[in-house]
Amino acid sequence: MNIIVTGASSGIGFELVKTLCQNAENKVVGIARNEAKLHRLSLQTSGNFYPIPFDLSAPDTSPLIQQIQSVTPTVDVLINNAGLLINQPFTQLTDANWQQIFEVNVFAVARLTRALYPLLTKPGAHVVNIGSMGGYMGSAKFPGLSAYSAAKAAVAVMSECLAEEWQPDGIKVNCLALGAVQTEMLNAAFPHYTAPLQAHEMAAWIAHFAQFGNRYFNGKVLPVSVTTP
Numbered sequence: 001m002n003i004i005v006t007g008a009s010s011g012i013g014f015e016l017v018k019t020l021c022q023n024a025e026n027k028v029v030g031i032a033r034n035e036a037k038l039h040r041l042s043l044q045t046s047g048n049f050y051p052i053p054f055d056l057s058a059p060d061t062s063p064l065i066q067q068i069q070s071v072t073p074t075v076d077v078l079i080n081n082a083g084l085l086i087n088q089p090f091t092q093l094t095d096a097n098w099q100q101i102f103e104v105n106v107f108a109v110a111r112l113t114r115a116l117y118p119l120l121t122k123p124g125a126h127v128v129n130i131g132s133m134g135g136y137m138g139s140a141k142f143p144g145l146s147a148y149s150a151a152k153a154a155v156a157v158m159s160e161c162l163a164e165e166w167q168p169d170g171i172k173v174n175c176l177a178l179g180a181v182q183t184e185m186l187n188a189a190f191p192h193y194t195a196p197l198q199a200h201e202m203a204a205w206i207a208h209f210a211q212f213g214n215r216y217f218n219g220k221v222l223p224v225s226v227t228t229p
């Protein structure tokens, strides 16, 4: 399969690429800003990983799409995994913080997914948006995460809407509302908490879902969590 993973330079995305590359028939494009970390990932994968350094908050995706097209003319799976969390009390979150958080977690997801629509031509092409339990309606909420959680709620509803809109094209869209996974982002949100899952464990589950979940789910926001947080 031809698979795009955003946020490939660390945490869950880094492990996702490693897992997906274990199948030599997969071509995996990994996108993130940090070139050095992407290079480190290339050293841990074989020839089927294609790193593309890119800032997803850039308004023009055409240079990125050109690079993706030089690797693959079609995309079977898009995993919108890149995310940004700023842990800050509501009264201290500035407009700039809200902009930054929504830029990476919502607008960039919409922009890249829209730009890749012409490549999602194979029946059952699967868009997987990585959400959060923080953005899952009715779940426990935590201080400091209002902007982040609101952004993840937005991406969850966007996934439901897009699944309906692209149903005639045969494109499946789902959102995974992840619980706690031990990564740099979790450390920022909950510094003294130890998550029940390591990044590679969650990545293994997401990798399977991304490749085969399109046969079972469409337009769903699935909680993937056994603990709070």
Ligand SMILES: NC(=O)c1ccc[n+]([C@@H]2O[C@H](COP(=O)([O-])OP(=O)(O)OC[C@H]3O[C@@H](n4cnc5c(N)ncnc54)[C@H](OP(=O)(O)O)[C@@H]3O)[C@@H](O)[C@H]2O)c1
Residues within 6 Å of the ligand: 006, 007, 008, 009, 010, 011, 012, 013, 031, 032, 033, 034, 035, 037, 054, 055, 056, 057, 080, 081, 082, 083, 084, 104, 130, 131, 132, 133, 177, 178, 179, 180, 181, 182, 183, 184, 185, 186, 195
């Ligand atoms: N860890 C958890 O407990 C948890 C729980 C719920 C949901 N999630 C979600 O899971 C996803 C992965 O999180 P993680 O814990 O693995 O976080 P992480 O280790 O902080 O990784 C975040 C990734 O996003 C990339 N990224 C951020 N801004 C970017 C930008 N402007 N352009 C391109 N790439 C950008 C980062 O790469 P660069 O810095 O190199 O650009 C990095 O690869 C996120 O969507 C997060 O919200 C995580």
